[in-house]
Amino acid sequence: MRRWSLNALALIGTKAQLSAIRDAVVANRDDADIFAAGVSALAAVLDADEARTFFHIHDMPLEGGILFAAAQQNDNFKQELRQSRVDIDYASAADLRLVGLLIGLGKAPENLFSLNHKNAAVIGALNGHDDRLVAQYSVWATYENPKLGLRHLRIPLKDIEAQRPNVRKYIYRLITSQEADAKRYYEQLVQGSRDSQTEVREGLAVGIKDLRFDGLDQLVLDWFVTEENDGVRQALLEHMAANADVLPTYRQTVIQSFESARPNSLLRARLEAASHKTDLYRELKLISLNQEQESLFGDIEEESRPLLQNPSTSKARGSAKKQANNPDVEAERARVLVVVALPKELAAFNAMFDTEPVQIGRAGDPNIYSVGSFPDSKKSSGGRSVLVTSSGMGNDNSSSVAANALRTFSQIEHIVMVGIAGGCPNEQKPEEHVRLGDVVTSTKGIIGYDNVKATTEGSEIRGSIQAPSARLLAAQRGLEAGILARKKPWIDYIRFGQGKLSDNFARPSPDKDVLHNADGTAINHPNQSGRVVDEPLIHGGVIGAADTLQKDPKMRDHLRDALGVRAIEMEASGLQTAAWAQSKDIFVIRGICDYCDAFKNNDWQEYAALVAAAYARALIEHMPSEWFPD
Template structure:
């Protein structure tokens, strides 16, 4: 808030960008005032509009823009949709003409392409975005050119070939442009191998900024022969921040190249204890054999006894067993991506096996200060038989478990007629009083096919915890959103929220608009409803709508009936939390699955933390 009054224009802009991500509606008035003070600076104006629309519902944002006399078109429209799902109808019909659009509008259009939030044909009805974005790298405005190359690098669907920039012309570009071109050249192993000579050129670039860009891109890739370039470059490099990036590449790939280990260890040993250099090298080497060597250096410097530390490992393992035996919550997932999402919201994890039990468990904990809630995490695989088998084994191995939660992805049941009940991709559905309906348990005659299953109600205790979260949501307290943000940071961009342009609803095979809703679509809405379950991968919108209308089904999945049967045989209740990844129709795909898995995991953490500690 204070930096909105800084003298430096870039600081003001970055302060507004930060408020767009971490601010609240209490910041809106300050943002509006910053917009008024900086109307003559298009970049600050755009950042202000973006922050305003990120923090306000669409209707209120529209009113604020009208009061400020800012029509929702051109650069203002590009800024407004950058961090929000607002004004999509205007965006779909907008066209940013490359030949005569103002530079601020082109810059913001490039940002949308980079964030993968731009509708296709943003620049022309006759051309796809990937066919046009390369034209902008030769634009006379240097920031437009830079943003076009940044967008090509950031968008996972774009690559070096979309740049339309001959590599032999790169030397004539400014350093900040060369930086991103070098990073594009090492976006993946194949591209890097095909452009090895260009990488050599980049390692000798006269600008440290450009060399740092290449070194940063190299951190995540390796192929045979690359070490010759890296080691020669490292020995000749005289800029510390570039050497740091090269060392991180070496540490991360030390198992692939033995020659990398010695320089990385020497740099680690010469760095101060607790320094950023050591922290970065440890992070890079985390999953390699170099990491224990680094820790030996640290322990030796501190005079700690490694053998004594090894002796301490057994008590820690014993402690994990003890926590597991007293655990009260069992979380079951079906897919590896669901299991990874739950692990990402845990504060502690330890693997555990049990004699006579084929399951491999994760013992985890949600920790708040001195308060610890231990959970057991098990992965079942798809289908009700697998869920039943895993749950039966888990309840036998951990008899103290009282609460069983099925967590993961599911298909959603949209309802355009009732916007309050309309489920969208990325939303969260938990099992409410309607419970679970096994819709493939049927009686079939020549005249009809009738579902014989009766809805099974969920755990009464967990339903109370979910009701408390509903109450907190009405008070604008949504703890799952913070857990979601932290988990995505931990898991990386592959678990980030997909563009709203990928949330397309169909009726009768044709795209139709979503009904207007009173909350922003950038965050998951939470729905209580019946869970439909069957050993069937549902891609039939007629069956989906029948389940919705007859049983108030909001989510459809494949495992809970098996888990429920196993729990019933042990006298336990269950609860279901699902993230919505498709609409159970012929257009079903995997685009939203990772994000749906992590929203379900984030809500599950909030649910468990809402349970009174006395239950543990």
């Protein structure tokens, strides 16, 4: 706190604070960082000769760290600096940190390290220094100083992950400082977007703010879906708002996030500021204006509204409503097919409908369907019709059920697999740690991990990760954006479903969520930012599927580490095969009920089925209204 206070005084202090600054300098001579901050503040509020006098009186030679700190805020020490040299092999870490600051600020003479070599040729030697701040400041200086660049970095970009988080953060800022470098090292940007440390991802998110090249939008949109830190998500949204005119794929995500945010909120203000010079700005302002008008006239009594309607229109709406209540008509209007595997999953999803769904069948189709609908506030009649069917366990069953459904109802466009799965915990990476009762979605795709090549050296997975539906992924991005505005409709739907189902669907007590290590010993869950007690955390990633009931934690961890798998189940790859054969969208939503180990049991299955169903309803209701017929 003292250090940061002195740093603030170095920027905005006056002689009114001189006595306090002097006292801090004298009292903290043994603390290099606080002492340097005090010297810098002193040099800022005094003229150079007054500062020299103070240093002389207190036996503080104007050399080394004292000189470097004073020169940060006072340009009248250039002569002393030109005569100074820093030997990086013998200088203290505190002095090297100050040198990094001087170089980054552009206040160091060109040959501060050596008469024979300019600073640009030497600064990179500090990138791997044992002191974490020396290493950080050297990369920061390379980023901040316009005369330096990526070519002066001594760290091979293939080794970014081996560096400390505070260093990685500024390496990504350096890569993104030039568009040509960002394009060239695109794979490193992808790697940075998946970094386990928030400060690293935040550094990259801030770094890309003004970049707008083709392909960057896909990286950002994929990243936004899986990002769990609000600060990073906000930085990504500001980037999208500023560049939506050039990269139009950003527009819908920004608009949905803006609509989800509270009027007059900080998020709205920042998105308006970021988009100020774009066409999107007018659209955002129009949303605010329309919402203000809705609020102004929102007190009109509901019973008075029919007086404002055309009688013939009211009659037509009544006829449409009657049609919508016909299950055969609703089935033909359905554009979404929900597939579950188990009876408890079917019960959980059927509980999401406001009214009891109706069962129907079709000649030549062995499937039995539930037909229901969810409200659509943008439509004057009807709602969003949904077909639900159960496949039983296994990829073959799910593939067969989907094939029959798509043959019978060819108008279906979107298939959503909803149910339970085993989770892939990661106590070493808290931001990727999946717990019982959480939800995992297929934002990174699906892989059938039982497609293997067997050799004398072992088995090798031959399957590749199949990308998720682009349209359903876009819909989920908007739903996830609402979290920034503290909108989580699935929480209300969980409670809604629990009110209609048996007590088995209640959330189990916390003591039933026990994590074990490889030898079976119970271990603690890591602390996670964004986790709310007794609420599911939403994760995105790869869904692993195979006709195997997985209880091997070694295989679980291998799938997690090698392929990014976050949940493991038994139906998704078969469903995907049937969907892709007919060019239909597919998305997977799984509630986590076990950890795929020897301790696997049924305690969490009903609740996990319910949270998956609740999130599925929220997703379907967040799809654009235009995807559903009137």
